[in-house]
Amino acid sequence: MDAAVVARETFAASVFESLRADSVDGPGVTRTSYMAGEQRAHDAVAELASGLGLAVSVDAAGNLAARFAGRRPELPAWITGSHLDSVHVGGNFDGAAGVVAGLTAIAAMIDAGLRPQRDIVLMAFRAEESSTWFVGRHGGHLGSRAALGSLWEGELDSAIHVATGRPLRAMMTEAGFDPGRIETGPSILNPADYAGYIELHIEQGPILENRAIPVGIVTGIRGAYRVRNGRVLGAYSHSGAVPHEYRQDAVFAMADLVMALDGEWARRRAAGEDLVVTVGKFATEAERHSLTKVPGQVDFAIDIRSQGRDTLDGMETFLRDKARMIEAQRGVALTLEPFDRSSPSPMAPLLVAALQEGAEGLGIPYLTMASGGGHDAQDFADAGIPAAMIFVRNDKGSHNPNEAMEIADFMQATRVLANVLWAMAGEA
Known part of the structure; x- marks a missing residue:
């Protein structure tokens, strides 16, 4: 044969x-x-x-x-x-x-x-x-x-x-x-x-x-845990007139989340866990955002994949905890729903x-x-x-x-x- x-x-x-x-x-x-x-x-x-x-x-x-x-x-x-x-x-x-x-x-x-x-x-x-x-x-x-x-x-x-x-x-x-x-x-x-x-x-x-x-x-x-239609809502304001402590900057808030995910991914990978993390569909409102505006909205998607259910659950917990922390620090609202889970x-x-x-x-x-x-x-x-x-x-x-x-x-x-x-x- x-x-x-x-x-x-x-x-x-x-x-x-x-x-x-x-x-x-x-x-x-x-x-x-x-x-x-x-x-x-x-x-x-x-x-x-x-x-x-x-x-x-x-x-x-x-x-x-x-x-x-x-x-x-x-x-x-x-x-x-x-x-x-x-x-x-x-x-x-x-x-x-x-x-x-x-x-x-x-x-x-x-x-x-x-x-x-x-x-x-x-x-x-x-x-x-x-x-x-x-x-x-x-x-x-x-x-x-x-x-x-x-x-x-x-x-x-x-x-x-x-x-x-x-x-x-x-x-x-x-x-x-x-x-x-x-x-x-x-x-x-x-x-x-x-x-x-x-x-x-x-x-x-x-x-x-x-x-x-x-x-x-x-x-x-x-398996894949996914945020298909995530959103950060901050507040549009003047880029030159609003100081750091008064801003509700959606881009910086999202950047905080991205870097936190990257760090946790690296930590778990070093510990031998099977894991890949992707942040995609990362966009401001092009028709509203400009060089002189503090961005008030970012839309995004997150795709977390692993062969380990415990790893996926742990990453979801990390993601949600970090999102709440960033909301408090940056004065934004961070939406992760609907959240899809594929084992x-x-x-x-x-x-x-x-x-x-x-x-x-x-x-x-x-x-x-x-x-x-x-x-x-x-x-x-x-x-x-x-x-x-x-x-x-x-x-x-x-x-x-x-x-x-x-x-x-x-x-x-x-x-x-x-x-x-x-x-x-x-x-x-």
Whole structure:
């Protein structure tokens, strides 16, 4: 089988090129969730899967499933895949690599004349890039969470598409899917029907590239505590006439908070804690602020991520305590609500070990590491389905047109995926 995977390299490269050609947007690609770009990618994968003889179906949320039938369909199946949407003018590999890897692995099994005991299902999920394409109240990863029955109450109406201004319910309906089925249940993917989920994805940071290692085995996906729409309210006043002690300066207040967060991050990192902190969407009111005004308002966002729930809780406590202190010192009002909490999602230890053993058996160098970004795999883990992830070395990050995954690295990771899928589904 491994030789059959290697022989499918040209096939995999051609699929990537076809996806790029169908969604090119300036220097990158755009596959907008629940719109034409994403749909073209789904149609292309469905056609390829049908050509391999897989049973292709589309669920009520628009997720694509291509089933490689095993000899014992009554046994819980294995799922592999990822998403096919992209960010606006993004790269061609984020998400798509996992779908192409699953397709390549199954094609290699067919080429080698192998048929697993358990079904293997390739899935392409909708709207994983929800933070790009949807605003309003939503929990991200809308396609996989819809299939797993984990959308929040009212989320079909509170998630608003940025390109149309219409809610998720309308976007699904207009695309020909059935949000009512999602709302009334039961969940499309029943955990009892699936033995596990393995997702291949490009690494979205520089670690594998900097360490010259082609493959990462993910131990867990960091949880995220977020202030999405924070605000500091001070008072506008004359920049020359109001002395320091009488000012309610929103920028200096926010600067105090930023530096406090940076210091606490450094302290916890030095103590060995897994933690990343980002302050973004940092803006004054451009139409009101000027050189001669003390700024009275700053809008901001804070993203705190860690594999440790205690670390996340500790950072929230620190953030709130520091905000109250700055309010008293600077005479401002600091709003942190709504405050979103997404818990860490550890990958299944047995699957992590299987991936490590698979890489070692194939002689492929790997690094055990955390995932800083969110992925559909975390939704499977949260739903009680054992999940694992494989990262592929990728230069120049992701969510930009310069993603630079090498096909040789992709094939190394796909060999690991195929090896473990066969180990889990082939003779189980």
